[in-house]
Amino acid sequence: MDRHDKKKIIMLTDTASALCSLIVCVLLYTQRMNFYYIYIINIVLGIMEAVQSPASSVALGLIVPEDKYEKISGLSSVSENVSVVLYPMLASAMMGFWGIASVLMFDIATFLFAITVMFFFIQIPKESEPEEDEGMFDGFFGGVKFLKENKVKMLFYSAVLSFVFGDLLMAFGQNVYIWSIAGIAASLPILFTMAVQSVLIYTNVREDMQGRVFAVNNAMKFAVIPMGILLGGALSEYLFEPFVNSGTKFSSMIVQLLGF
Template identity: 30%
Template sequence: MNIKTQLKNFYLLQCGQFVSQLGSKITSYGLILWTYDNSGSVLSIALLTICTLIPSILLSFLAGSISDKWDKKNIMIISDSIAAFFSLIVLILLITNSLKIEYIYIINFILGVVDAFQNPASEVAISLIISKENYIRVSGIRSLSNSCITIFYPILSTTIYAFAGLKLIIFIDLATFIFAVLTLIFLVKIPKRIYNTGDNTNILHQCKIGIKYIVNDKGILSLILFMAFVNLIASIYNCNLQPMILSRNGNNKFQLGIVTATIGIAGVIGSILVTIKKESKKKIPVILNIMMFSFSICNTLLGIGRNYYIWTIAVFLGNVLVPFLTANVEFIMRNKVPLEMQGVVFSARNTLQYISIPIGYLLGGVLADKVFEPNVYKISFLTNIVGSGKGAGIALIYIVIGIIGFLGCCIFKLNNDMRNLDN
């Protein structure tokens, strides 16, 4: 395919995925609001994400091997269809007044299984559609798409939830599924060539190949471990953001929507800059410096801030450069890893760098509910920094993880294997 055809095909795929992901995000956010309204617990919210992530991580190797062997489009269509089916189940439970938090945990677990197969299939599909010289450009476009979703889903979800409830949110989710699947079936052309590590290679052996490749490449392994560290800090951050804001602003969901949407606005601006700025020759320093800035500035302002104006500034500064991080990491991975091995290697990478996310969510929930919130008032000078009242303990968590994140980046700066990825 020539470049124009490649990009047209990619835009069609990305359009369908954008609509589908927007619907899924609106629903996920609506379920978080519903759960917090019915439990008032940070740990309950954290468990929603943990139930989704654990099967996705544990099945990542298997799913990556299958995505190398099977048709990518079929995997994506089947995955979307299963996700839509369980959205329909949630809707039926709502209509019959039978929905319980425990049921959402189970459904999220099943959706995590689906994600395990869909994600590597869509990643490899993009590598099949797009040539290497367009990787950075495509990464910028994907970051822009994800940032637009981040802008709109909290505002849409909180508005719809406040005025029409969770039922309408799920109806919208089902409509976006129909659009995405029809686009994928009739408009998107993914090359039929199946890349794998050998037609006679069993799935278990392919998993070992993915692990062996990463272990033998010390630079890639170091980069994955760094991203696992970033994900650990980011998951503690993410699971506490909504509870902290709602606790400190009198449960004002509109202000929460503004702050959350600002994350997306920052991502849009950053994504545009990625697509127009000249590509940096040295990518590892860019990756490390971005996270040092984000950890130190964003988390500190979130911790000491007492109103949504400060929180809005904090999340903007913390996220505006993140598209440069993801673009440079993706560029390194797509160029260093042979195309025929990307399915198994990316799945091994996902397991290693995402296993820290459920740990972070669980840790963030326990720290908030059991440690920081009950005890922050016992040390008087801390209340001078983070204030008092409900949510002050969570604010202190942000300051602590900001310091830990900054120091961790400093340690990774000393890693020669990681720096050598630029050579």
Template identity: 20%
Template sequence: MTRSLFSYRRRPRGMTGFLFIWFGQMLSTTATSITTFALYLWVIDKTSGGWSVGVMEFFFFSATLLVAPIAGIMVDRYSRRATMLVYDVASLAITLVILALYFFEALEAWHLYIATIVQGIGYAFQWPAYRAAISTMIPKARYVRANGMMYLLDDVPDVFSPILAGVVLGPLVGLTGILIINVFAFVISITALLITDIPPTPHTVEGENSHGAFWKELAFGFQYILKRPSLLGLQLIHLAGNFFSGIALSAAVFYPMILLRTGNNTEVLGFISSVGSLAAVIGGIVLTLWGGIKRPLHGVLWGWIISSFLGLALLGLGQGLLIWLVAVAIEAACDPLTKVSDDTILQRKVSPDLQGRVFGAQSVIAQFLIPFAPLVGGYLGDRIFEPAMQTQSALSNFFGPLVGTGPGSGMGLLIFLCGIGATLVGLSGYVLRPVRQLDDLLPDHDAVPAKSASVQKQHDADKTVKDGKKKVLTPGV
């Protein structure tokens, strides 16, 4: 019998299959980042301000966060391939609609709001699906390497997209050409997903018992984490750390500090931001090539400690370009270490058929305060810290020798305090016993105790009787 071109034996699988998918995603993610930057420039020019860009970002993040728990259910219920395709197919459709509207000169800012909502929903499916698929596609020893490569998908486009969109592709092909390139990139990434062999998700007794009514499954990921103090403590560390770093690095605090201290020099701000993106890429590449974190918990905690103390705190103290560059580079380079280590822990500890819902719940818990961080940071910086540091006050008298008392010193002090706060958050992981002993308290999901194995046998036997089939269960298998 003639095999089809993409028969099971011919399909790329394992690490090779993962590389196929990753390459397709790198193309589509880079093209999307270029398109997003070009659309930001278009909407700023169209509306004569940056408010619309902020609204687009708000809609994207809010849609992702709200849909994440539902997406986790779908990731566990249906094939990983199908849920991985949701983002690419939705984004392809939206890109085609935007292209048509722009071509016929009918594109408006509110169209882009709807587009970002759709993309945000698709992204809510994409990230947990890919993180869960890693545990079924490749060996556990390569989780760190694969996760490092996944985080390069976020960081690499940030380095090149502003240059490509604003300097190279924009003048050459315009927004129409950029959108067409994005369409072709999505076609390639979708093709890579379709031709790659993605193994079915293995089922466990715990996974089978977790299915039920929609609301039960919606709450399952949260209940799973809440019942395990080690995982809950780890996610609360991310929750607090993300809030502090979200304030310090928000456009409402970080940007004003640099601009106020440099006399509104946007070139310096852009250079510092590019160095940070490049450092994150280097950090991701190092993890990808190394791939050998034996105890990912240390990667999470030390990632927070180093990035916060030598990154954020130093950034707030700095009053010149060199210190800012060093601080931003340290903070950004540690970011992949923290995130990759956290993903690796969940991939090792959580059964594959539960990972979609657990990853969805983890995203909500860890990032819940992020939308509020810029609001809090903007209020504290503008209303409290900046005025206090430029007048005779307790803050200026105590912290003035550290951060100065001129314009931007209040924002610098806020960043410094956030760095100290996030450092303490990282150190708390070594104080809290459930977090400190996570590896001892939570065995890996593939280290099945004897009792669990017998439960699995009984489950198989019950199913055999129920189906009316005869099956011999060999002892010890």
């Protein structure tokens, strides 16, 4: 990751993602779409995202002046999380008016726009070369080692707390209000956590290590999501539900409080 041109990585991954959307259009038009193709395409898109995300983060740090790290990290965090909410709403609205083909064509158009802007208007400065040669997985393990040996390891703990806290809160019951509170509790800290994470990495990690550190951080962060969901389900089934049905005064108070 740190050895390769970030601009090329971003353009190649965007191109691959656009081709995936184009393939979906062709499959739908020829009526050959099935679940197997959906899984394969989503795997490819996931790989492209896993490669592009750390490259984009490093490129942002190379382009932006050091005194602007806090502002750009905050704006990047807000835009990324807001898009998670707005994109599904926009896609649903477009599907309702013009069908799924309009969503796919819009998706392809945005990829082409991003690739064009990147190619003609964005210049990413060259970063320093890594200090040593590395094998296929040395970059990932090098990032893990760096996190262990430096204060930046707190990034992992903050990501764990952000995701797990919301999932554990959801495990308390099947109440839409509790779920809403849990979603807010899990989501709001992420805006600030992501911004602080980026600033910490930009200011504490060497340029030739930033790509692998961002990659390891993303891997840890997204690995926690299914772990939190599984843990929440297990706690609900084997701990909280038996507690709620125990009939004790404390459990009755919790039932009234949460509105079961």
